[in-house]
Amino acid sequence: MEPSLPISWNSKKRKDNPSKNAKRLKTEDGDWLFEPVRVPRPPRISVLLSHLQQPLTLDGLTELLHFAALGKTCGIKQPSWCRLHHQRRVTGVNVVVLEGLIQSHFYKHYLTLQHLRANYTTRVSFSPSSSGIASGIFSSEVPGSESSPDSQREQEGRHLQKALKWHPVISKFGTEVRGLTAYVLTQEEMIKKQFPVKGMPGCEGFLCTDSDDFVTDNSPLYGLDCEMCLTEKGHELTRVSLVDSSGRCVLDELVKPQNRIINYLTRFSGITSAMLRPVTTTLREVQTKMRMLLPRDAVLVGHSLNNDLRALQLIHPHVIDTSLLYRKEFGQRFKLKVLAETVLKRQIQTEEKKGHNPIEDAVAALELAQYFIKTGPGQVVEHHLEELWGGCLAITEPAVCESPPTHSNRFADVLQDRGCSVGFIGKRADITLSLSNQQWHSSDKEVLASFRRKKKCPYFSVLQFSSFSDHLKNSFPHQEHHYQKVCAHLREMCVVFAGPFPAGFSEKEVRRLFRYCGPVRRIKMLNAAVRIHAEIEFELLEGAMLALKTLNGLHVHGQYIKVQRPVNESMLDLDLTLDALMADPLNISHLYAVKLKTNQAKHIHFSGKANGHTLDSKYSDLTAMKMADGLHPDKVNGSKIDSCYTELSTTVGETDLTAAKHLHATSSGLSEEKLRERFGHFGTVESIFLPAKPFGKRARHAYIKFESTESVHTALSSSEELRDEKYLICPSLTPPHLHSWVAMTTPISTAYSVVGTAIEEGWSLTLTSPQDQETELVMRKLDRWLGKLFRSLPDGTLSVVVLPGLMSAHGHLPGLCFMEVKRGSS
Template structure:
């Protein structure tokens, strides 16, 4: 019997083995993926996702999907925030969307998402969107507004979406001149821009840009790539463009010191590329001084780091355009549109013409994306759009049709009963409460006349402390210590339980609450999380230690890939801890043995395996500071049963994870799979989204 597959309301016979083979040939001809032969290397994905670099915008996500689906053969640019190696070998792209869910849901039901946390090694925080699918397609798409009575979110206008934007709230919607967006002297100092006259930047070369800036001052986009040498970060590549995208400088640079790590996966620079290069840093400094006019305004991403590496200082304190505002300012003024390292001037260009529809881009190549879900996902006729009434039916259709498509969007749904503001508020409260409990430990008993300062000093060696209070309700005093990172609390439990502190042999334990009964299980699963492979936590750093000091100290460690030094989001000062990411898990294990007991500037270091994924630093900090003070002193809490609605939600989440597992197993090797929790906007508040991604069969950077 021949099955029938419903496509846009018409029925056609299901494709057999011969037609499937023909479909694969069509995909190859259209520039899509192909199955690798026995001698070929697979596609692989590399992304430097740590701390603030983990927050990805909708445009950046669009950038990734466009390159993965189209590739260089259709003029799609490599994404700026990650890198796909051998894109032409991709067998396809599958995007799984969980529309009612956010980052909050993933970590509330962390243990239920067993498959997701064990398969996808790359994760990022996703800015929430009121009309996520439209943003996924790219500008120009016109999805049909959805019926809220069916549990679907209606399309919000661009104006209402802009009003929620922090840049819009700061600068307003009125047209402003260029000088309104230039950094102030306070901001320059806060973000460590090199300033002439400061002893910290002694020896730096000045650009000579000393003329007053006006709204018509010329813009220049600057970008640098660095490698790690015995000296620290040194420039290996410099690019400078003007506001029209014209390239003014595009040079490889020879580092002065011996190179420790070329950071090829991020910069694209290799040892072979630099062998014939004779251009020095001083040559680049001279050329920059000649090119830049006296009233130039520099634009860039992490421009402070680039200027430090170039050893270039500015003469005027108010000359640099804040990189974080550039993209948003560009859209609202319709004057500048950054693409990769280019800066294009698009004055008087209508906003709706700035970017073609993603679906239209695919159609040009002869591809027709597949969209599956409970709602009508597209009304433009550019997709094979199939409606189903249950997640089980969606899964069945996906298992049949995804292998025949080069680009698929699969949308599973929890249903309208699980997206209420009340339930979201309860989840937020529970996650915040459990997080606070995991960050909190109790130490004691102490003698009546013990010194709190001694306790703080001892426990501070395990990591940054949020607050510390004395518990006097007990027969002998105890101390409640709330940390800012999970690793610090766990390190204190492991290393100080039974130790002598402030003259007493103490016990160290976490709070006794219902939510903490599975704490040991959760800690173990966090350690085994695929995103934490090869990542270790290091504590005991003095405040005087700089990132350069750490790079020099740890440069001798084998296979060190990245160093992340968390900073307080209010004071911008670094905490007394850092994270090290290694290319190989065994190298991280070896580093633990070396670092434990290591002394840096008179301070003994402590380390352990990482628990919190790289994208969680900012989220944990915000949750900790907003909720921690209210819950920090609570010792015993009433054990409560979860409401029926949450119990039901837990079962549905587990089924969703099983559905995604079945779909993932059915995918061909070399398929890029992206799972998206778009985030939630409700009357209770906004919750950031979460993205997980990986290429099936990707064995990590060693395969690249």
């Protein structure tokens, strides 16, 4: 813990250093005063206890983002539902939206999503919104002065002009119309882009054209395109096409490769073995023709022209490469097909054609260069900014807010007005953000790569990952059915089977017997030919755990009760899931506690394991209670039942009913004062959560949060002592933001009839189907990308990951919101 006040002391000797992080001051008396240097506290976020189990809305999220990005210096107040401590030390804000994901998906794939569950210490349910999250964030209004539509348009125009100068085309070529010589590559650029250059390694034996030392703006342009096949020595030329400045073809030759062909690459080249069989033209002959056709001041134009010239083994010093004219950020290049379709409004390289047509490609490259030269880079970018670039992120330095917003109170406008860099990266979206601050990509991999390539992260950024949403649409056409299966799997984790019960044992008696372990949601009686069993579904995982731990082997009037988990493939990883939940940052400092009355504790049998799973494996000193030998019909787990219950009726139904009433009657309510007094002996109790109950009823279970995990260890190791004091405890498994483990699967009253039917009808909840296996792979990849993204964020960045949830015909399925301020490795 950091000291709340400076600590100082006097010392006559200087040889000892009281603190390596202390500054030394000399007093007027000559004594030395050591005062620890305060280490700045990093920013952190915490959710108010009163709002912890309330779903977060999009408005609530934007309230946090406003404060995190702008702070009190801009007049923004703390959010009403949480506290962001030390906001001034927040260095940036990053929001990731995982389209198509709901809260149930996270817990269904809990073991797979290691990064999300381990690195984010704040987690709240998220209420789905009818509008897009990215659009809602950027268009949200920051408290401030209103602005007219005209002033908003002027503001957007200023932002666009400011951003254009950072555009890769504008930053390279400027905005003015210039002659073709402005776009001819220099020798240094040619070497960097791996063009064949005279005297460079790898260009030995290449033929040089007869070219002048320089060209002018009136020099002729020639379009060039080549097709290659794969031979034993690599890629070799099979066809070359050359067109003049009017687009007329002046050369179109098939070429016989020197080495044996391995792959004709017909899909791309259009070349087949039948086409080359009669061909005798050699590479040297084509080089000679090229040398004769090209004027001395000719400028060759092509798309990724370096590959064509290397295939030709030809050196020409004056070239224009259209892939470098219409340039993207970080060296990325457009495909010729995309440029032709967008700029020239022409379809080339269509699927119905067998391979590329090099004449068609050469003409397209030529016309793209002519258009760029004639129109000028400024107009090219302005005309095709949305279609081609989707907006290149404008990087500007974040500035400190000094005055309230003056032009617009839209969040995106306020940020940019402050000089804070803003960006959106994802699929094409209808967001209220200037196009210069958007980047549109078709895959999550491109979204991540685009963000990580940036030399400096935007101060405020929103990334949209859509891979899981696309996977659901492709693999599960009936998504509602898939969601129901996910929910059914989660609810099955809270189910135990118990029995056999004597004939006549009713559902009401089973509920009385089991509900002291935790709230019981549903009981289904299973009547076999001879014996009766029951399926009990708890609201909480802890209830199922305590039932397995305490009621398995319960002996009432000669009848042993066996309690066990469902045995099917979907439960194979349950032990691992329980261990991971215990170690979850949200649960690791929490305990689940149940209070019993007079003789309840001594009637309960404790087992170190439930269905083979060591419940308290992390706490090796936990004492396991053993059932006493010599069971008797009037004993429960080796302990005598109270005398008032020893004279039970001999009828089975009445006996079991009385036993159930006994267990029910001995349960007791809990109070925060008693819990603090008792569990405070193990360490400082930070908070206690008692579930809300109807008026006049007291809670039977509670969650106790300690300041340190050591306190939890100590309490668990004293479980036998606590049992003697009528307390049953186990590690916490339910995240604090959920008042019920299965609440996320039943957002509306009608959902249970839909999802509950899934369990009763025995839907397959295994991961054996190809679709589910693919889903697991998608989740694993998604989590890996989120981990890479988080590691690339600067220290002090508020990272928010949103699972948007789903608005379906059956009701709203809640999402989930993760929040964490990234800290340094120290």
